[in-house]
Amino acid sequence: MVDRMEKRRVTIVATLRNSIGAVVIVGIALAALVVLSLLLSATPLKTLRYFFLGPLQNTYYFGNMLNMAIPLIFGGLGVSLAMRSGSFNLGGEGQLYSGAFVATISALALARWGSAGVVVALFLGACTGGLLAGLSGVLRMKWNTSELITSFLVSNAVVLVVSYLIAGPFMDPATNLIATRMIPESFRFTRILEPSNLSSALFAAVIAVLVVHLYLYKTKSGYELRLFGLNPRFAAYGGIRTKWYQVWPMFLSGAFYGLAGGMAIFGTYYACMKEFSTGMGWNGLAVALIARHRPAAVIPAALFFAYIESGARNAMLHSDVTFEIASIVQSVVFFLVTSAVLQKIGSVQRRSI
């Protein structure tokens, strides 16, 4: 009994120490925001007030902030899965966009299917993202190409193709927006905090975090994936199918991105607009880096990113700063999360799977 308590205490302390780097990064990013506001705004106090308090000032802004975090959670989970296996998925932009597009046209085609149609459409969207990322895994397995490069290049090409399809054959002729037709009402997720855009997709995101956590830490396949990520040679020596784990985690990673796209359409936008998801893929990557590839930490990391974006939008709405200030803060976060020195502050020097 005492041993178990001691083990739990050690685990909690280790987790807290491992989080110090992320706290430092967040702190520096927020400090950068304060400095930028003082430099760029004629009314810095007003700007900072709206930046920090804006997202929390009413249910509309708060709900939208949570809603903004949903695709980031899915994207962060996707990147975390790939990174746990030692792979790097840089194709989130294309995987999310194509997943959203396929989910949308599937919903339009399966309009009469009702709830089953929602599941099928989301599944097809996820598969689309998964196949795109999985392709990079296959290329790595077959010819040892860098999945970091191939996923990025494939994604860039796919974004153009999807944009063409939205602006061309699948464009809704009745609207002046560059968008597909709207999905049927029966396919739309329930709004749970009116008048904000927050939908029941939030629950799906939380469930996804639980599922990924259980998969990674409570299943044999998850254990093998993490072992392969830490040491592929040792994994091979232990009889693990290493070729499989060059492809499968990439597929899962892309599938989560594809699912993020589908969720964004079914929960928020209801139609796939051209380039609606620009930046979501990269932000998912940053979320995973802040969370240090731990599924449970993806939620606070995504909330932080959504808070930054929502705060910047509020500051822009109510004061004199432009939206670029949010981009600068996000850039600072991006820059810092790649800093090994900051990431390792306070961390326990023990590698565990």
Added chain:
Amino acid sequence: MRKGSVLALVLVAMLLASSVSIFAAGSTEQVPAQQKSLSVLVYITGVMAGSPPYTALAEGAQEFAAANENVTVKIYEAGFNQAQWEEQLTSLVATGEYDVVLGSNPSLPEICERVGAKFPKQKFIITDAQKAGNSQLRTYLYNQYEQSLYLGYLAGLVTTSSMKHANSALKIGFIAAQEYPLLNKHMVPGFLAGARMVNPAIELDFRIVGNWFDANKAADLASSMKTAGVDVFAAIAGGAAQGLFKVAQEQGAYIVYHNTNEYKAAPGYVVGCGSMEQKKLVKEILVEVLAGTVQYGTASVVGAKEGYLGFFFDDPAYAANLPADIRTKFEAFMADVQAGKIAYTLPPL
């Protein structure tokens, strides 16, 4: 915990503490009391830079506010991501700070209808768009069929002329950033109809760039069209039109341009520019708003006859770039358009 970690944590805590104290101070900041009788939100669906119609919209409102102390104007640029337009507009309207939202984009009425459903007291006035029957919405549609008709007529005169870069093929071109109802139903048909008033055998080569910024792709399209026999172009392509200006100068082709004065974009090759009196319309709208005489729920079409569409005759480039016989015919045609003597049927949107 290591010494470095402790120092880093202390540093972050100090920075956060300073920021908290700052924003706490900000929370007591008082906005000076003002007597606002009219608060206007100018909602730009994109950015003003590089967009004369949006610039005119904002400037018109600002100039009106400068002349009326009781009018305040906020300009908001919503950026190019269409998916975020509705949420941003909702956020602004939710503040309840604006008596009226002023915008200019064909897609805005559908967005305003959805936002207006959540905020039934909010009023919207949109130019370059058409939607009747919603009591929160007033729209003014520029008669782009008409402008395209007279610019098409000019294109027809040029392509059938003996000007240096005019060829024997009876073919004119239209490059668009994207397809949308106003373009497909008014601008492109109007342009061709105008050209065919000169010669019914004239054909139109219509191409799509796919976005509003890819000048290289627009240049590729223009080059391909030029090879196919097009010698006079029109473009509704935003920044991408720079590619057309480049090709026109390098390969020799003429351009007629909608809405703004672009003679200097390709000197000697832009032979005609239509005008859109956005600033004038905005000021007239705001006079009505101030007087409380706006007829919400109605939609108007404004064109050359009403004085909201025209042509830049007074630019020296116009006379320099076109031979006298073409100018004479075109000016006579324009006079007829402005007098309402040219018969045409405005297609429904």
